[in-house]
Amino acid sequence: MDLTTSYLGLPLCSPVVASASPVSMTLDGVRACADHGAGAVVLYSLFEEEVRAREVADLLLTEAHEHSFGEAQGYFPEAPTVSFGGARPYLRHLERSAAAVDVPVIASLNGSSPGGWTSIAASMESAGAAAIELNIYAVPGDLTVDGRVVEDRHLEILAAVKAAVSVPVAVKLSPFFSAPGAMALALDAAGADGLVLFNRFLQPDVDVEAQRVRPGATLSVPAEARLPRTWIALLHRRVRASLAATTGVESGDDVVAYLLAGADVVMTASALLRHGPAHVGTLVDELSAWLDRKGYASVAAARGVLAVGxxxxxxxxxxxxxxxxxxxxxxxxxxxxx
Incomplete structure (x- = not known):
């Protein structure tokens, strides 16, 4: 059975991709995903806030030594930079991960403001990232901000990163644009190599007894796949960019449904957190069995069968x-x- 596919112009051994999650925070986790058949691994996200916090800590350390005696200048801390200061631990892990596996390792960059993205993205490319996924997690708290401003920010960030790197760049989209299809087309026209549908905003709950907001993350369930699957079916063959499906992937049937809708790859995080990286192998085996049972010789033959013409x-x-x-x-x- 031919399970090969292409994503962002990268040849993959299978369409099942490990999405950004704590699973990829260790080298063992990255290796396990690749060993069990993942076509690619998206590293856990590097957060804009994390980089800034690390840079502030480095700056404070530097300032604490700036009036030291001359004899101490040999251990004077190196001045922090956006590229290799706050991002340094992530870049080291990225470099080791890319060297440890034979599948593409995709770096994930999570933020909401334009500043700093380009230098960090360039550093990710230098560290061995096969591609970069921009997770533009922007929830406008200012109720006066116009939707066009939010959309323009996405296009601005994409343009800046595309100009700074030569590797492919994907954008992880929110489903909450007033016109998600138009936003997808705009990103495609602006040069996005891939679109990841959709980001899941982590919405807080309310503890009614304690009368307080209770933050927390919940894992996705298969029913949540209906929304991204609908848009993938609409966008298939209407955009040049690769289409990556994410959310609600628990079984091989969920992988198949996304492929029939027109996805190039199917990403999963929640299932790997529930069952471990070995679950990638289960998804790949169930996909292969379905293709064989339905008479498809390859993933490509099944892709887009149920997409909107x-x-x-x-x-x-x-x-x-x-x-x-x-x-x-x-x-x-x-x-x-x-």
């Missing part, structure tokens, strides 16, 4: 699906409000 009116198609779903539900549950 390029000559189809996508708006009418989605509207028809909405109406059909309501009618089916009415037959099962009785008349529902539209």
């Amino acid at each position: 390029a000559d189809v009116d996508a708006t009418a198609y989605e509207r028809a699906g909405y109406v059909r779903a309501l009618r089916d539900a009415q037959g099962r549950y009785g008349r529902l409000p539209s």
Whole structure:
């Protein structure tokens, strides 16, 4: 069975990709994902805030020594930089990971402001990143900020990083744009090599007894795959960029569903956190068994079989699906409000 695929112009041995998560925070975790059949590994994210905090700590250490005696100048701390100061531990791990496995290692950069991205991205490329995933996690708390400002920020960051590196660059998107399809097309036109659909914003809960906000992360479930799968089916063959699916991947069937919608690769993090890196092998085996059972000789043959055709009116198609779903539900549950 031919499980090979291409993502961001990189040849991969399988379409199952380990997404950014704590699994890739250790060299053993990266190796385990690759050994069990991951086509690529996205390292855990380097956060903009983490880099800044490390730089402040380095700066304070430097200032504490600036009035030392001349004899002490031999151990005077090296001045921090954006490229190799706060990002240094991540870059070391990236370099070791890229050297340890035979699959592409993709660096993940998480932030929301334009400053600092280009130098860090260039450092990631130098450390051996096969590609860079921009996780632009921006939730506008200022209610007066216009949606166009948020969209322009994404395009600005993408343009700056693309100008600074020669490796492919993917953008991990939020599903909460007023027009996600238009944003995807704009990023594609601006040179994004890949689009990752979708980012999951970590939404806090409320502890009603303690009467306080309770932060926390929850792992995704298969039902959450419906939204990204819908947009992947619409974008397939409508963008030049590679399409990566993420969220709600628990079994081989979830991988298959995304591929049928038109995804080039299917990323998973929650399933690996639940079951360990060896679960990559389970997903790959279940995908292979499904392809064989359905008579497909390759992943490429199954990709996009259920995507929305390029000559189809996508708006009418989605509207028809909405109406059909309501009618089916009415037959099962009785008349529902539209």
